[in-house]
Amino acid sequence: MxxxxxxxxxxxxxxxxxxxxxxxxxxxxxxxxxxxxxxxxxxxxxxxxxSLDDLLVAALRQVCGEAGTTVEGWTEYLDRDEPLADRIADLLRAYMDDERHGRVRMEYELYLAALRRPALSPVAAAWLDSTLDVLGRYTDPGTARTLSALIDGMLLQLLLTGRPFDRAAVRAELARVTGEQPAERPRTSDG
Amino acid sequence: MxxxxxxxxxxxxxxxxxxxxxxxxxxxxxxxxxxxxxxxxxxxxxxxxxSLDDLLVAALRQVCGEAGTTVEGWTEYLDRDEPLADRIADLLRAYMDDERHGRVRMEYELYLAALRRPALSPVAAAWLDSTLDVLGRYTDPGTARTLSALIDGMLLQLLLTGRPFDRAAVRAELARVTGEQPAERPRTSDG
Amino acid sequence: MxxxxxxxxxxxxxxxxxxxxxxxxxxxxxxxxxxxxxxxxxxxxxxxxxSLDDLLVAALRQVCGEAGTTVEGWTEYLDRDEPLADRIADLLRAYMDDERHGRVRMEYELYLAALRRPALSPVAAAWLDSTLDVLGRYTDPGTARTLSALIDGMLLQLLLTGRPFDRAAVRAELARVTGEQPAERPRTSDG
Amino acid sequence: MxxxxxxxxxxxxxxxxxxxxxxxxxxxxxxxxxxxxxxxxxxxxxxxxxSLDDLLVAALRQVCGEAGTTVEGWTEYLDRDEPLADRIADLLRAYMDDERHGRVRMEYELYLAALRRPALSPVAAAWLDSTLDVLGRYTDPGTARTLSALIDGMLLQLLLTGRPFDRAAVRAELARVTGEQPAERPRTSDG
DNA sequence: GATGAATGAGAATTCATTCAT
DNA sequence: TATGAATGAATTCTCATTCAT
Structure with missing residues (x-):
């Protein structure tokens, strides 16, 4: 054959x-x-x-690349004219869509696998940096870094607990970092 | 005998x-x-x-239990008379101590494993809850939840990138959530 | 089953x-x-x-042990009342018997395998020592050592070239070391 | 081009x-x-x-060829004006030099491999013959053959046991075959 | 109760060789 | 002519689990 x-x-x-x-x-x-x-x-x-590591690296790289392509999809949300917390919350809601749940879980699995597989570290780090880059286009570097960590933590905890995505809650947590008011009247007095 | x-x-x-x-x-x-x-x-x-899962669960349950004991160690930091961001930053610095590095990494591995093994989900959830509990003693529930996610994200990113623990940076990120000023009176050489 | x-x-x-x-x-x-x-x-x-090395060690050890048992067989030849060169030549002839050819070849294979497998070295060295011991019962240590090396070299070369065992030639080579005359009238003027 | x-x-x-x-x-x-x-x-x-055997044979043939070249190096030692045992002992000492150790070991590996691979037999036999040839230029054929076997045995045992090269001991063993006095004028404490 | 032996499945790799291009 | 890709067999070794004692 x-x-x-x-x-x-x-x-x-x-x-x-x-x-x-x-x-x-x-x-x-x-x-x-x-x-x-x-x-x-x-x-x-x-x-x-x-080696299996080689395959894992290729897979993770591709996953990041695809997600990177999705950055276009990200900007679709992030370029809107709303408080940043709202834009990110919407983005995350789309990202964590029920249909995409398995996908996201897998992405975090690959991501966390770098904890024990040094070969994956650079790819994971690169992914993190690219996330920071994107966020950096919409806010200052410090806020971007904090948002990045907060998002990672929130998504991970959501995946772990299996709780449904609660847009309002997520939005509220993000707003604590962006300094934006909970909802309607964005007073942005924080700078 | x-x-x-x-x-x-x-x-x-x-x-x-x-x-x-x-x-x-x-x-x-x-x-x-x-x-x-x-x-x-x-x-x-x-x-x-x-089965192996039994052993794994028993081990991780004990780790969380010990961590509970460690909560005593946590309060040692958290009960101090400083801005919360400082107290948590000091706690995390101690937590990410080189010696304890392996332990922390294992805790995040637990997260990773729990993503796929139902038997571990409760253990991971309990661990998460205990973190929330402790934080809840020092701030309101909403802030505690955000801090919990932020901490998870920060530590995970630190472990993944292998970057050294930077107390000032961590403190600054935490302060964004607690709303505390970057470093009020003490003119420390924080940079 | x-x-x-x-x-x-x-x-x-x-x-x-x-x-x-x-x-x-x-x-x-x-x-x-x-x-x-x-x-x-x-x-x-x-x-x-x-590991395979473990198995090899066990095999080599057993081969040496069996050959060690054969030491009894050796003494059968070595205890005779003849010049030492003759006694050893007879012993080697029996050892290299056509029937035993494959066996001897295997013994040298295991022996030489120690060249690249450190795990086998101690066993090979022990075997060498035991050979020295036996020879040492019939001559002085220096002669024993030389005889041991000469025998190893001769047998190896015989195995390599596939030449038939020539008792007279072997006896002559041994006699050069023992200092005994080629055959009948031992004049031993050589020193 | x-x-x-x-x-x-x-x-x-x-x-x-x-x-x-x-x-x-x-x-x-x-x-x-x-x-x-x-x-x-x-x-x-x-x-x-x-096939791999082709490559192996080509490589080993070249090794022997180079060794033939090395025969020039041998004569450098063997042409001196000393007892033959001394000349050979010096040659072997240079031969077993740390740097050349790997090469010598490989030559004995060739022996080992030739025991089972017919394709290598001629190569091994040729190597053996070339050794005999060289020795034959400095002594009678019988002594050469015995020396050749003794040398093979000694080197093999040295490699197997990992013991350091002891020029005096080697010289003494060779002298038993060449019939030369252990060490004429210099009253060494040979025992 | 406690455990050494047993075993079949499967793990990652390596390999010699063939072959289409 | 030269070579990257392909592949099926074989390599060592680890493993979870079962089971007779």
């Missing part, structure tokens, strides 16, 4: 890895499982990715 | 499991590794803990 | 390893091959011998 | 193979490892050497 010469083999393996991570968790990412999901022989995965 | 039932054995296994999880990660928790670390026969670990 | 509780399992694995090494060479010693030869499941070999 | 046929490529692969064999052992000789060491694409090694 010869299936030689498949130029997109490598890409298909990465896609399969992301799919597996999303459906079964990062712990299920093994050469075998990925090979089966990508419908390629086992040796093919190890040929293209000498 | 051979004891029929040896409760210490069980405890020793748990302690070894925690040690292993701290040093090598939750992923390294296997019957064999724990048995070796506890210096007990392999069969002993499977005897006392029917 | 349960075959639980087989108290001689470990020994059978060692025996199988030796058999495999003799028939197919040390390079063919793999967990799989040995398991098949011993008629045990693959996991059984790795249970009893955590 | 791309050369259709690049003989240097082939040579570079052989050199890399020798380097690998010296440093990591003959067992580490694989297409991949050699290709990496030679900094050529994997396909290049299989293109120039149809």
């Amino acid at each position: 010869p299936r030689r010469y498949d130029p997109e083999r490598r890409q298909r393996i990465i896609d399969a890895a992301i799919r597996v991570a999303e459906e079964q968790g990062i712990g299920a990412l093994t050469h075998r499982v990925v090979a089966r999901a990508a419908d390629v022989p086992l040796g093919s995965t190890t040929y293209h990715f000498a | 051979p004891r029929r039932y040896d409760p210490e054995r069980r405890q020793r296994i748990i302690d070894a499991a925690i040690r292993v999880a701290e040093e090598q990660g939750i992923g390294a928790l296997t019957h064999r590794v724990v048995a070796r670390a506890a210096d007990v026969p392999l069969g002993s670990t499977t005897y006392h803990f029917a | 349960p075959r639980r509780y087989d108290p001689e399992r470990r020994q059978r694995i060692i025996d199988a390893a030796i058999r495999v090494a003799e028939e197919q060479g040390i390079g063919a010693l793999t967990h799989r091959v040995v398991a098949r030869a011993a008629d045990v499941p693959l996991g059984s070999t790795t249970y009893h011998f955590a | 791309p050369r259709r046929y690049d003989p240097e490529r082939r040579q570079r692969i052989i050199d890399a193979a020798i380097r690998v064999a010296e440093e990591q052992g003959i067992g580490a000789l694989t297409h991949r490892v050699v290709a990496r060491a030679a900094d050529v694409p994997l396909g290049s090694t299989t293109y120039h050497f149809a």
